Amino acid sequence: MNLFSDIRALVLDCLRAMQAEGALPAGLELDAVTVEPPRDAAHGDMATNAAMVLARPAGLQPRAIATDLAQRLADDPRIAAADVAGPGFLNLRLAPGVWQALVAAVLAQGDAYGRSDMGAGRRVNVEFVSANPTGPMHVAHARGAVVGDALARLMAFAGHEVTREYYINDGGAQVDVLARSAFERYREAHGLEPAIAEGLYPGDYLIPVGRILKDRFGDTLLERPEAEWLTQVREIATEAMMAMIRDDLAQLGVTMDVYFSEKSLYGTGRIEAALKRLTDAGLIYEGVLEPPKGKRPEDWEPREQTLFRSTAHGDDVDRPVKKSDGSWTYFAPDIAYHFDKIERGFDLLIDVFGADHGGYVKRMKAAVSALSDGRVTLEVRLVQLVRLFKDGQPFKMSKRAGTFVTLRDLIDEVGADVVRFVMLTRKNDAPLDFDFARALEQSKDNPVFYVQYAHARVASVMRKAAAAGAAVDDAALAGADLALLGDPAQIALAQKIAQWPRQVEVAARAGEPHRIATYLSELAAEFHALWNRGNDDPALRFLDEGAPEAELAKIALARATGVVISTGLGILGVTPADELR
RNA sequence: GGUCCCGUAGCUCAGCUGGAUAGAGUGUUCGCCUCCGAAGCGAAAGGUCGCGCGUUCGAAUCGCGCCGGGACCA
Numbered sequence: 001m002n003l004f005s006d007i008r009a010l011v012l013d014c015l016r017a018m019q020a021e022g023a024l025p026a027g028l029e030l031d032a033v034t035v036e037p038p039r040d041a042a043h044g045d046m047a048t049n050a051a052m053v054l055a056r057p058a059g060l061q062p063r064a065i066a067t068d069l070a071q072r073l074a075d076d077p078r079i080a081a082a083d084v085a086g087p088g089f090l091n092l093r094l095a096p097g098v099w100q101a102l103v104a105a106v107l108a109q110g111d112a113y114g115r116s117d118m119g120a121g122r123r124v125n126v127e128f129v130s131a132n133p134t135g136p137m138h139v140a141h142a143r144g145a146v147v148g149d150a151l152a153r154l155m156a157f158a159g160h161e162v163t164r165e166y167y168i169n170d171g172g173a174q175v176d177v178l179a180r181s182a183f184e185r186y187r188e189a190h191g192l193e194p195a196i197a198e199g200l201y202p203g204d205y206l207i208p209v210g211r212i213l214k215d216r217f218g219d220t221l222l223e224r225p226e227a228e229w230l231t232q233v234r235e236i237a238t239e240a241m242m243a244m245i246r247d248d249l250a251q252l253g254v255t256m257d258v259y260f261s262e263k264s265l266y267g268t269g270r271i272e273a274a275l276k277r278l279t280d281a282g283l284i285y286e287g288v289l290e291p292p293k294g295k296r297p298e299d300w301e302p303r304e305q306t307l308f309r310s311t312a313h314g315d316d317v318d319r320p321v322k323k324s325d326g327s328w329t330y331f332a333p334d335i336a337y338h339f340d341k342i343e344r345g346f347d348l349l350i351d352v353f354g355a356d357h358g359g360y361v362k363r364m365k366a367a368v369s370a371l372s373d374g375r376v377t378l379e380v381r382l383v384q385l386v387r388l389f390k391d392g393q394p395f396k397m398s399k400r401a402g403t404f405v406t407l408r409d410l411i412d413e414v415g416a417d418v419v420r421f422v423m424l425t426r427k428n429d430a431p432l433d434f435d436f437a438r439a440l441e442q443s444k445d446n447p448v449f450y451v452q453y454a455h456a457r458v459a460s461v462m463r464k465a466a467a468a469g470a471a472v473d474d475a476a477l478a479g480a481d482l483a484l485l486g487d488p489a490q491i492a493l494a495q496k497i498a499q500w501p502r503q504v505e506v507a508a509r510a511g512e513p514h515r516i517a518t519y520l521s522e523l524a525a526e527f528h529a530l531w532n533r534g535n536d537d538p539a540l541r542f543l544d545e546g547a548p549e550a551e552l553a554k555i556a557l558a559r560a561t562g563v564v565i566s567t568g569l570g571i572l573g574v575t576p577a578d579e580l581r
Numbered sequence: 582g583g584u585c586c587c588g589u590a591g592c593u594c595a596g597c598u599g600g601a602u603a604g605a606g607u608g609u610u611c612g613c614c615u616c617c618g619a620a621g622c623g624a625a626a627g628g629u630c631g632c633g634c635g636u637u638c639g640a641a642u643c644g645c646g647c648c649g650g651g652a653c654c655a
Contacts, residue, residue: 087639532622
């Protein structure tokens with residue numbers, strides 16, 4: 001049940017009736033007509049812009065259209081009042097029965113309430129995290145992981161068929177560095193002094209890998225030249241790193257459907273196949289790039305390279321896919337990987353990247369456009385930095401010194417639910433400040449607890465009612481006389497609940513899961529406000545043994561709130577709490 | 582030099598594919614627990630939505646140009 005789309009359908013019916021009677025010209029485009037919650041609650045429950053957007057194409061005064069439309073809408077039993085306001089807005093007030101029916105519908109649908117079919121089963125691939133398999137996940141990865149995961153859940157809830165995917169960068173020079181670093185730990189496992197040279201990974205997390213290598217190879221590799229052990233050590237070290245990363249992700253509540261290895265693209269003809277597609281389209285040529293503007297000419301030497309004519313698909317300059325020495329650039333396997341995704345039949349590709357990859361966006365979009373003949377869209381969501389604070393003091397990290405804050409540290413400190421929610425309170429492209437102390441604080445300036453607290457209050461009401469002998473299962477609640485919910489504060493809460501399906505669609509369309517977090521905070525605020533009204537007016541207290549019928553109706557409203565909070569937190573990947581400790 | 586992102590209350594940020602008097606938290610001031618979890622609620626105060634021009638019945642939102650901050654650029 002989506003009240004806003006229901007009422008919009010009613011508005012459209014009335015407009016069509018006006019067309020049929022000649023009050024409006026036939027053939028008007030009605031798509032721009034919206035039904036939205038008004039910014040100011042004093043304006044009513046909903047507002048429609050119909051008269052405003054149709055006035056010009058219809059050649060009529062907006063207020064004339066609005067007045068006619070208002071009379072027709074008022075004939076519907078769901079509409080209590082329809083008032084023309086301002087230049088031609090139509091403010092609607094709904095009959096109390098509409099809100100009451102909504103509560104019943106929420107209870108009947110449970111966690112399916114708000115689910116949308118707007119995705120129409122379109123297949124979406126969400127690629128996220130894709131951290132290099134050279135160490136544990138740290139805080140910067142965490143945000144990408146949380147945003148990507150919540151986005152995937154949101155898209156699925158909105159009716160898309162979603163695949164979550166991790167691209168393992170196991171084909172480049174960095175995994176060779178990993179292998180050399182692990183080899184030093186292998187030597188260390190034999191009692192030798194490790195030589196962690198500049199540029200190697202110094203972190204302790206490779207010490208166990210050294211032991212694994214010792215168990216596996218004994219001392220047989222110790223005196224061999226690098227060329228004889230590099231491949232084997234690289235493979236074992238990479239596997240160990242991926243096991244660690246999967247475990248980190250699991251701790252955060254993130255599971256992937258597909259782990260895709262970059263290495264699997266090499267030596268298998270898959271890069272060549274993707275580039276052939278571009279060659280056949282006439283988009284590959286040998287050439288020399290212009291020096292980038294602002295770079296000194298002496299830093300630039302012209303080289304002939306194999307270039308992708310990405311400018312034909314919206315990029316600013318053409319991009320090299322093969323260097324002058326004949327080796328692939330980083331871009332080439334990325335092209336092949338996205339070609340693979342296209343061939344697997346996705347309708348929409350979403351890549352969640354760190355903001356430092358902003359420069360790659362245009363070329364990747366160009367590649368996807370070229371490889372799919374424009375059939376498949378690539379959307380890139382850039383995730384900005386996380387600045388860590390502890391008691392207001394910035395927390396410095398240095399990966400090279402091996403002193404970075406890992407995802408595991410963060411989870412151990414504050415818990416996965418807090419990490420997830422906090423990282424979803426901001427737009428993905430805005431920097432985020434994360435303060436350990438604040439995240440653990442159980443007060444209103446901690447948005448996690450604010451929402452959880454509302455949920456816990458609902459659960460508390462349910463527990464107490466059940467303990468007092470009331471039947472509070474959803475079936476009993478759905479049978480409550482909801483007409484008893486007439487107080488403005490109760491209606492306001494129901495209105496907020498009614499907005500949930502709309503919020504889901506708006507968030508999914510924008511690809512912005514943080515909107516769910518924002519909405520949940522607003523819903524919780526509405527609930528807390530009503531709760532506190534019980535201090536002034538005992539009739540608004542949820543528990544009221546003296547009036548069992550009214551109590552049942554109020555518990556039904558509380559329960560409906562709890563259902564939406566629980567569902568919303570589910571999209572964010574946060575566990576709803578029945579009790580706070 | 583170019584590309585992308587950001588600029589909204591003292592501070593941190595929301596702001597719905599353009600809508601009415603721009604919102605919340607925090608901080609400041611003042612109220613509310615005999616009572617469902619006060620981990621909460623209410624009120625006051627706080628704004629040239631970086632600046633300018635344009636599109637529009639209407640712009641924080643869209644376009645162009647500046648200013649300031651960040652990221653990236655074989």
